[in-house]
Amino acid sequence: MGALQVLLVERDPHVRELETHFLEQAGFAVNAAIDGQTALELAISLQPHVIVTEVLLGRVDGLALCRQLKSNPATKKIPVVVFSILAANMRAKEAGADAFLMKPLAKERLLGVIHTLVPSPGLASAQESR
Amino acid sequence: MTETSDTARFKPAPLGRITSGSVQLDAILGGGFPSNSINMLMGEPGSGKTILAETLIFANASADGRPILYLTTLSEPLEKVVRYLQQFSFYDDEKLMSGAIRYESLGEELAKNGISALVPKLREIIKTMSPKIIVIDSFKAIHDLSTSLPEMRQMLYEVSGLLTAYEVTAFFLGEYSEDQIPSYPEFAVADAMVELARKKQGTRDERYLRVLKLRGSNYQEGLHAFRITEDGLHVFPRLTSPDIPMRYTANNERLSTGVEGLDRIMQGGVWAAGATLLEGPTGAGKTTLALQFILEGLKRGESGLYVNFQENPTQLARSIESLGWNFDEARKKGLHLLYASPVELQIDSILVELFRTIKEHDIRRVVVDSIGDLIVAASDLNRLYSYLYALVQHFIARRVVCMMTLETTSAGVVPMEGQISALTDAILRLGVELDGGKARRTLQIVKARGTNHDLDVQELRITSRGVEVG
Structure with missing residues (x-):
């Protein structure tokens, strides 16, 4: 098994760049999309271990993306973290998200939440080797 | 989960x-x-x-x-x-x-x-x-x-x-x-x-x-x-009016000034929620009367704070002892002093300590001696007026009775007289009159809100027992 895959859905280039950096540094493989429609297609084709999405996105917003992911048998088991500038914690929960994080980005908070949803990359590799 | x-x-x-x-x-x-x-x-x-x-x-x-x-x-x-x-x-x-x-x-x-x-x-x-x-x-x-x-x-x-x-x-x-x-x-x-x-x-x-x-x-x-x-x-921080809303309820309690004759002509003393101004020239007895007001509170179990910009703590201790009090005893009974040199005085700088002392020691009586030093220290008289107004409102909100002194010039001119008058419930004008080669001290109630008083000039004497009026 290779590195655990994270799909980032984020239109802000600074947030996207920093998120990618911290996740790759922690051993994840990162793919990114800047709108909800592309993210939905990538989720189906890549089957990432976790999806991190902003609410404010083009084409399909982050909450609609979350609802579509959770209603599609092909993607419903993928954990979704809503990571937003909006205090949309309850709306994220209603949309079926597995966790909510408020911006701005902080490395420890992002990795902390992701680690509650998927095993750490190192642990996954160790389990795989057994 | x-x-x-x-x-x-x-x-x-x-x-x-x-x-x-x-x-x-x-x-x-x-x-x-x-x-x-x-x-x-x-x-x-x-x-x-x-x-x-x-x-x-x-x-x-x-x-x-x-x-x-x-x-x-x-x-x-x-x-x-x-x-x-x-x-x-x-x-x-x-x-x-x-x-x-x-x-x-x-x-x-x-x-x-x-x-x-x-x-x-x-x-x-x-x-x-x-x-x-x-x-x-x-x-x-x-x-x-x-x-x-x-x-x-x-x-x-x-x-x-x-x-x-x-x-x-x-x-x-x-x-x-x-x-x-x-x-x-x-x-x-x-x-x-x-x-x-x-x-x-x-x-x-x-x-x-x-x-x-x-x-x-x-x-x-x-x-x-x-x-x-x-x-x-x-x-x-700049002093602003207190957040505590003022109530339209009359507080008819009066506090003794410590001067029997003055209490008598003021119908029992000063209002328990208000400010009194003592104005007059040097030597008229303002500081002595103000000290007596604080010491009277100590006798009644009310802590007092004396804010002072002229007499240093040693000089003040001497003044208190001249009124028949032991200075250390007065401190034990609840006398608190806040001294700031007029040379370095910045009007906002005393407030943190002043309100901390009032809160920590449940102060009931405060003397500010004198406003003249605040006028000299203030860079802007309009700002000083706002400051004094807010200060008095804070005292009232905290149920603290305040006495302020103000030195008048030889011409009898009081800086900001009209504005200061509006801040206070009572104004006591102290004076020194010369009669031939003999001088005598006087006291006149210029203003006393809610009090029936006459404007007669009373005699004020400073004896070993302190100030006496009438």
Whole structure:
């Protein structure tokens, strides 16, 4: 098994760049999309271990993306973290998200939440080797 | 998933605050600087920007948390900043040694690549250090390096985007003036602006700070005095009227002044919630009468505070003993003294101590001796009037009875007479009359709200038992 895959859905280039950096540094493989429609297609084709999405996105917003992911048998088991500038914690929960994080980005908070949803990359590799 | 972990996973992050390192400045800012914001600390050279930033970073640094980064640019060499920093009491070697606070210079990169060096440097810093606070001192030096307004705007757009994306609070220091705010684009990206200024007042300088902008916060407007000492910045918030709403209920309680004859003509004494002014020339007995008012309270188990700008504590102790009291005994019974030299008096500087004493010791009687010293110390009489008005309102809200003294000139002129009169419930005019070669002291009730009194001039005598009237 290779590195655990994270799909980032984020239109802000600074947030996207920093998120990618911290996740790759922690051993994840990162793919990114800047709108909800592309993210939905990538989720189906890549089957990432976790999806991190902003609410404010083009084409399909982050909450609609979350609802579509959770209603599609092909993607419903993928954990979704809503990571937003909006205090949309309850709306994220209603949309079926597995966790909510408020911006701005902080490395420890992002990795902390992701680690509650998927095993750490190192642990996954160790389990795989057994 | 348990309910607890479910709740934790959907909890929105609270909007945090960063302490400025000063309780008083935090109160002015409505709780501190907002975290994850861009803040401008502006003012002329020597106004205290760097000391404020340093107080702030040492107050927020912790060895087990994310670091704080202090970036110097092209204004002062890094070594000079660190050398002068060590003279302050908040300086802590350990915070530098442990890496909780890191000082770096951007000077070389800026000199080589111009302002385009800043964004890649900040990006690298965030990726490698994840600092919780970044200070850039001086940001104005970066502005001065820019070759065009579009270049500066482009750079600020990137800086602002980067600093907003990550959980970091930034402080940009600069020798900016207020008139540059509309035209300098860095102010457009700032969430908060605090200006530090210095004003010549007689033979000394008075320092002020002012919040010009603070997004999403209910801050205290206006000029707030501060001093720089070896402990850093001491801020004295501008006195404003109390938040406690005033009630339309009459309080008919009167307090004895300690002078039987005066109580008699004032129908029992002064109002229990109000202010009395004692005005008169030197030697008329203002301080003696005011002291007697405080000592009478001690006899009745009421703590008193004597705020004094002329007599030092030794001189005051002598005055108290001349009224038949043992000074130490008076202290034990609840006499509190607040002395401030008139030479260094800044009218806002006494307030923190004054209200702390009132609260901690349940003070019931206060004397301010004298307002004349506040008039001399104040840079602006309109500001002084607002100050005195708010001060009296605070006393009333706290059920503290106040007596203030004011020295009149030989011509009988009282500065701000009409305004001060409006603040007080009673005005007692003390005088010295010459009759041939003989002088006698007098007292006249000029004003006493809600009291039937005549305007007759009474005789006032100072004996070994204190002031006697009538």
